Amino acid sequence: MKPGNFSSSLLRWHDAHGRHDLPWQSNMTAYRIWVSEIMLQQTQVATVIPYYQRFMQQFADIESLAKADIDLVLHLWTGLGYYARARNLHKAANIICHDYAGQFPETLDAVIALPGIGRSTAAAILALSDNQHHAILDGNVKRVLTRFFAIDGWPGKPEVERLLWQHAENLTPIENTAQYTQAIMDLGATVCTRTNAKCHQCPLLQHCRAYANDRVTNYPTSKPKKTIPVKKTIMLLLRNKDNQVLLQQRPPSGIWGGLWSLPEAQCDTTQKALCAWSQNELKLTINDITIAQPLRHTFSHFHLDITPVYASVINESSAIMEQADTVWYNTCKPDARGLAAPVKKLLDTHNDVMTGVIT
Ligand code: SF4
Numbered sequence: 001m002k003p004g005n006f007s008s009s010l011l012r013w014h015d016a017h018g019r020h021d022l023p024w025q026s027n028m029t030a031y032r033i034w035v036s037e038i039m040l041q042q043t044q045v046a047t048v049i050p051y052y053q054r055f056m057q058q059f060a061d062i063e064s065l066a067k068a069d070i071d072l073v074l075h076l077w078t079g080l081g082y083y084a085r086a087r088n089l090h091k092a093a094n095i096i097c098h099d100y101a102g103q104f105p106e107t108l109d110a111v112i113a114l115p116g117i118g119r120s121t122a123a124a125i126l127a128l129s130d131n132q133h134h135a136i137l138d139g140n141v142k143r144v145l146t147r148f149f150a151i152d153g154w155p156g157k158p159e160v161e162r163l164l165w166q167h168a169e170n171l172t173p174i175e176n177t178a179q180y181t182q183a184i185m186d187l188g189a190t191v192c193t194r195t196n197a198k199c200h201q202c203p204l205l206q207h208c209r210a211y212a213n214d215r216v217t218n219y220p221t222s223k224p225k226k227t228i229p230v231k232k233t234i235m236l237l238l239r240n241k242d243n244q245v246l247l248q249q250r251p252p253s254g255i256w257g258g259l260w261s262l263p264e265a266q267c268d269t270t271q272k273a274l275c276a277w278s279q280n281e282l283k284l285t286i287n288d289i290t291i292a293q294p295l296r297h298t299f300s301h302f303h304l305d306i307t308p309v310y311a312s313v314i315n316e317s318s319a320i321m322e323q324a325d326t327v328w329y330n331t332c333k334p335d336a337r338g339l340a341a342p343v344k345k346l347l348d349t350h351n352d353v354m355t356g357v358i359t
Helices: 003-017 030-040 045-058 062-067 070-077 084-099 108-112 119-130 139-148 158-171 177-190 271-282 341-354
Strands: 230-239 245-249 285-291 295-298 303-315 326-329
Touching: 003 158, 003 177, 030 045, 030 084, 030 119, 045 070, 062 084, 070 084, 108 119, 119 177, 139 158, 139 177, 230 271, 230 341, 245 341, 271 285, 271 303, 295 341, 303 341
Parallel strands: 230 303
Antiparallel strands: 230 245, 245 326, 285 303, 295 303
C-alpha cells in the first residue's frame, strides 16, 4: 500500500467514523491541545475528560496556569497520577510566559525543549493546532503500525522505535497533517484497540500484515517482564480533638513531590513503638490506636504496601503548626491540596473507620 493510499483511506474513514466532539477538539489552540496530550499520557479518554474540563475552567490560558499556586494545580490533578506531569505543565507555562511572552513556541525543537514534552507530544501539539508537518508516534500509533507492518520486537527497543519513526514519517501526509494525526490516533483508540481489535471496521484491513497472518494479538510485542520489588511503609492518620488529620507536604522532587501526604512512621507496628515514634518525631502523644490491613499502591518500578494506623492525638503540640509543611486537614470540608492517590483513598475512608463502618 502506498503512503498516499494509507493516509487517504484513513482520512476518509475519519470523516465518517472518527471522534469529532472531544472537549479539546473545540478551539484547538496549542495550549488546549498541550494540556490534553499531557493528561492523555497513561490515562484513558473517559477518565481525562472531567479533569480536563475542570482544569480549563480554572486555567483558561497559559498565563493563568503560570501564575497559579502549584498546590492548586496538583489539587486539580489529584487522582490522575503521574504528578510530575502537572509539575512540568506548571514549570513549562512559566517558561513560556518568561521566554516567549506567553505565546506557545512554534518550532518542534523549542517545544521539545520544554519540560515534560517528548518528540511525539510536541509533534502532536504542532500538527493538531497548526497543521505543521510532523509525524507522531504515541502508543496508539505504535500499535497500528506494528500490526500493519507486522513489526516484531518491543516498541521500546531503540531499533524497533527507529523503524516505527521511519514508517510514521513516511506515512504522514504533507497536506491535512492535522486531520491525519487525529485520524491515526482515533483508529488506534477505537478500532485497532489493544484487545478485541475491530478489524472488520478498519480502512487498512486489506493491506494489514498482522490481520493477513491472523497474528493481530501478537502485536505490539510486550515489554520483557521483570518482577518489581515490594516496599513497605506505615502511614499515620492522626486525628486531633476536632477530628482533623495531620498532613505533611513532601519535598518538591521524588515520589509524590510537592503533594500532601501522611506522616510515615519508621518503626514497628506495635502500639508501644508507634507511640514512641510519634512522641519523638512529631512531639505528639497518641492513644486509641487501630492498625488496619495494608493497602497496595503500585508504581511503575515498585509496589508500596501501606499499613494505615489510625490514632487520636491527646496533646496538640503548637510546635508542629509552626511548620509550613504541616497542616491539620479537615476531611469533611477538604481544602484545595494535591494529594497522592492512596492518601486520598485513606482520607476518604477515615471517617468510616472513625465511626466503626470499617475496622
Ligand atoms: S486490520 Fe486490524 S490489526 Fe490491522 S490495522 Fe486494522 S484494526 Fe489494526
